[in-house]
Amino acid sequence: MKKTSFLLLSLLAIACTSQIEKPTGESVPDLGWLFLEGGPYTLETKVDAAPGAADFALVTDLSLMAEQPDILMSYPIEIAPDSTISVPLGSLEPGFYQVRLRDSVRFNIGVRPDAVFSAPDSQPDFDQFWAQTLAELADVPLDPEFSNEKRICYEVRYASWGGGLSGGIISIPVAEGKYPVCLQFMGYGAPVYHFDPNAAADRIEFAVSVRDQGIFKGNQDRWIDRGLASRDSFYYRGAFCDVKRAVDFVASLDKADPERMVAIGESQGGAFTFIAAALDSRIKAAAPAVPFLGDYPDYAKIVFWPVHEVFETADEQGLDRDELFRMLSYFDVKNFASRVQCPVYMSFGLQDPTCPPHTNFSIYNNLGTKDKRFFCVPTCGHAMWQEPSWSEARDAFLTPYMQ
Numbered sequence: 314m315k316k317t318s319f320l321l322l323s324l325l326a327i328a329c330t331s332q333i334e335k336p337t338g339e340s341v342p343d344l345g346w347l348f349l350e351g352g353p354y355t356l357e358t359k360v361d362a363a364p365g366a367a368d369f370a371l372v373t374d375l376s377l378m379a380e381q382p383d384i385l386m387s388y389p390i391e392i393a394p395d396s397t398i399s400v401p402l403g404s405l406e407p408g409f410y411q412v413r414l415r416d417s418v419r420f421n422i423g424v425r426p427d428a429v430f431s432a433p434d435s436q437p438d439f440d441q442f443w444a445q446t447l448a449e450l451a452d453v454p455l456d457p458e459f460s461n462e463k464r465i466c467y468e469v470r471y472a473s474w475g476g477g478l479s480g481g482i483i484s485i486p487v488a489e490g491k492y493p494v495c496l497q498f499m500g501y502g503a504p505v506y507h508f509d510p511n512a513a514a515d516r517i518e519f520a521v522s523v524r525d526q527g528i529f530k531g532n533q534d535r536w537i538d539r540g541l542a543s544r545d546s547f548y549y550r551g552a553f554c555d556v557k558r559a560v561d562f563v564a565s566l567d568k569a570d571p572e573r574m575v576a577i578g579e580s581q582g583g584a585f586t587f588i589a590a591a592l593d594s595r596i597k598a599a600a601p602a603v604p605f606l607g608d609y610p611d612y613a614k615i616v617f618w619p620v621h622e623v624f625e626t627a628d629e630q631g632l633d634r635d636e637l638f639r640m641l642s643y644f645d646v647k648n649f650a651s652r653v654q655c656p657v658y659m660s661f662g663l664q665d666p667t668c669p670p671h672t673n674f675s676i677y678n679n680l681g682t683k684d685k686r687f688f689c690v691p692t693c694g695h696a697m698w699q700e701p702s703w704s705e706a707r708d709a710f711l712t713p714y715m716q
Contacts, residue, residue: 346420346421346422346423346663346691346692347422347423347426347663347689347691348405348422348425349427350425351404351425352402352403352405352424353401353402353404354401354402354403354404354405354424355399355400355401355402356398356399356400356402356412356422357397357398357399357400358397358398358400359395359396359397360392360397360398360414360418361396361418362392362396362414362415362417362418363392363396364392364393364394364395364396365391365392366389366390366391366392367389367390367391367392367398367414367415368387368388368389368390368413368414368415369386369387369388369389369390369398369400369412369413369414370384370386370387370412370413370414371384371385371386371387371402371410371411371413372384372385372410372411372412372413373408373410373411374408374409374410374411374615374669374670374671375408375611375614375615375671376614377411377614377615377616378613378614378615378616378617378620385405385410386402386403398414405424406424407424407425407426407427407428407429408423408424408671409421409422409423409424409426409429409663409669409670409671410422410423410424420664421663421664421669421670422663423663423689426670426674426677426687426689427674427677427678428678429670429671429674429675429678430675430678430679431608431611431647431671431674431675431678431679433645433647433648433650433651433679434610434648435642435643435645435648436639436642436643439642439643439648442544442643443592443643446474446550446553447554447557447592449474449475450473450554450557450558453472453473453474454472455471455472455558455561455562455565456471456472465484465485465486465487465510466482466483466484466508466510467482467483467484467485468480468481468482468528469481469482469483469562470528471558471562473524473551473554473555473558474550474551474554474555474558475551475554477524477551477554477555478524478529479521479522479523479524479529479555479558479559480521480522480527480528480529480562481519481520481522481527481528481559482505482506482507482508482519482520482522483517483518483519483520483563484507484508484510484513484517484518484519485517485566485568486514486515486516486517486568489568490568491568491569491570492515492516492517492568492569492570492573493515493517493570493573493574493575493714493715493716494516494517494518494519494563494564494569494570494571494573494574494575495513495516495517495518495519495574495575495576495711495715496519496521496559496560496563496574496575496576496577496589496596497518497519497520497521497576497577497578497582498521498556498559498576498577498578498582498583498585498586498589499520499521499522499523499526499578499581499582499585500578500579500580500581500605501526501537501580501581501605502526502530502533502534502536503526503527503580503581503582505520505522505527505528505530506520507520508520516715517563517566517568517569519559519563521555521556521585523551523552523555523556523585524551524552524555525548526552535619535622536548536552537549537619537622537623538619538622538623538625538626538627541623541626541627541630541632541637541640542630542632543640544640544643544644547640547641547643547644549606549644550643550644552585553585553588553644556585556588556589556592557588557589557592559589560574560589560592560593560595560596564595571595572597573597573714573715573716574595574596574597575596575597575598575599575600575714575715576589576590576596576598576599576600576601577599577600577601577602577707577711578601578602579601579602579603579697579698580602580603580604580605580667580668580695581605581606582601582602583601583602583603583604583605583659583668584601584604584605584606584607584646586599586600586601586604587599587601587604587646587649587650587653587676588646588649590652590653590655590657591649591650591652591653592649592652594654594655596655597655597714598655598656598657598658598710598711598714599653599655599656599657599658600657600658600659600660600707600710600711601657601659601660602659602660602661602697602698602703602707603660603661603662603665603667603668603673603695603697604646604659604668604672604676605667606644606645606646607645607646607668607672607673607675607676608645608647608671608672608675608676609638609641609642609645610638611671611672612669612672615669615671615672616666616667616669618667623637646676647675647679650676650677650679650680650681651679651680651681652681653680653681653682654681654682655682655684656682656684656685656710656714657677657680657682657684657685657686658685658686658687658688658706658707658710658711659673659676659677659685659686659687659688660687660688660689660690660697660700660703660706660707661673661674661687661688661689661697662689662690662692662693662694662695662696662697663689663690663691663692663693664691664692664693664694665693665694665695666694666695667695668695688703688706688707690702690703
């Protein structure tokens with residue numbers, strides 16, 4: 314998706330610090346859309362709007378999909394001759410909000426995201442279900458098959474849970490030795506990519522393809538509404554196993570150093586990054602961006618796609634909403650978060666309309682590790698991979714774990 318096109322030009326830096334703190338976070342560029350300290354708060358903004366009278370409203374994000382959004386405050390303001398506004402917000406509760414100015418300006422602000430808590434809703438047999446699933450996976454022989462594309466680049470396919478096929482594109486240094494590993498998990502339906510054979514010659518890089526996506530994709534374009542009738546048949550049961558199997562596979566390579574394995578990914582890949590760290594302690598550090606599949610119940614209150622695809626299919630199959638969400642709780646990344654014990658650096662876009670910040674922090678604030686931090690680009694939507702500042706910060710974070 315493209316970077317947000319909301320009609321904002323810039324924001325004065327008054328609300329948040331640009332200093333990296335552990336375990337709180339940072340905002341780059343430091344424009345003041347993310348309030349990290351206690352209130353009361355004041356929003357000072359330069360907008361692409363004509364001076365004069367205007368209506369201002371603040372809407373809670375969890376009501377965006379409701380017929381009547383929950384307007385927390387609404388009153389007339391005056392846009393100054395230089396197109397700036399100064400709006401007192403008071404002492405807002407931790408969360409994410411949408412600002413509405415006139416009929417054309419929409420943008421998100423965040424308040425103390427590290428205190429936005431969505432309680433886990435895992436079922437009593439959650440651990441038993443996943444222990445059984447992983448035990449079944451362990452009984453499936455790996456049996457990898459390689460087809461050489463370039464001297465150090467291979468396409469790999471191997472068996473996974475339930476007879477599924479997973480694999481991906483892997484780049485392995487030619488020289489003898491043990492090398493660190495970076496697993497890269499792909500976004501929902503993302504196109505296949507190959508690594509530059511001349512880059513990162515000091516590491517193994519693996520672009521993981523889960524079943525029916527990546528190198529297996531074909532003409533398919535939806536997966537999230539597959540197998541909704543049961544936790545046993547839901548698509549992500551197999552896909553999460555494919556994530557675990559990717560760690561198994563790359564750790565089995567003679568040139569891989571399992572003590573230097575990290576994971577990254579955006580969107581669905583961000584969710585898979587968390588799942589890899591939750592299901593396998595050989596992941597020593599994780600850097601997910603705009604993670605998907607977090608907090609299904611609240612997700613449905615904030616965004617239209619892809620939730621509407623799930624609801625449409627569920628309705629066609631006559632599935633009860635409560636039963637649907639109960640089934641989905643077995644695949645909600647926030648319910649895996651307590652298992653993540655490695656260091657985590659998560660990035661998010663404050664304007665993300667696809668994997669909104671609330672759902673990102675439903676995972677982050679339930680992490681088992683205390684060594685965690687976050688990175689925010691307030692002007693960014695879902696395309697965090699287009700932000701050089703995040704790539705630089707992520708690489709700096711991961712480097713010590715790959716040396």
